[in-house]
Amino acid sequence: MVIQKMHEMGIRSEHAYMAAMASIGLTVVAWAGSLKMEPGLDLARADRWGLFVGEWAPTFFGLGLALSHYEQHDGTLTATVHEIREQQKAS
Template identity: 55%
Template sequence: MIVKVLHEKGWKSEHAYCASFLSIGVSVASWFGFGSMKVEPLGVARADRSGIFVGEWAPTFFAIGVAFANYEHETEPPTRA
């Protein structure tokens, strides 16, 4: 199971959630042209596609974060109140 192996290497749900929010920020910055428009000679259409492409990563990172959270919930020892 990939989630188990990655969790044993130190990855946690918080890392995936942070990556998803970072992806959203990079997508917005790219879509508004802060990065792509100045670097990309092909213009607005290419900048829009870059922003959409990076924005599609966010749901994947959120899903990975949920998988990690479920794994963490299943494997953590019960706590006493």
């Protein structure tokens, strides 16, 4: 039901996958930023910030898989693939 609502709102599997990849990059930035901004603190604080953001990626990948499954069942993923193939044939 949640996946269906997300799909109806226009959120697609590609969006979730992009968010997952961005959160991986943000993990590195958060870790490095925490190290540089608070040099007096130990490495554990930077690790906690990196891990906090890093836990988002599996969630987004899971949502991407669920949305992809819904799109395949709904037919919207297949229609998109067919549209791309037709555009490639036309050009």
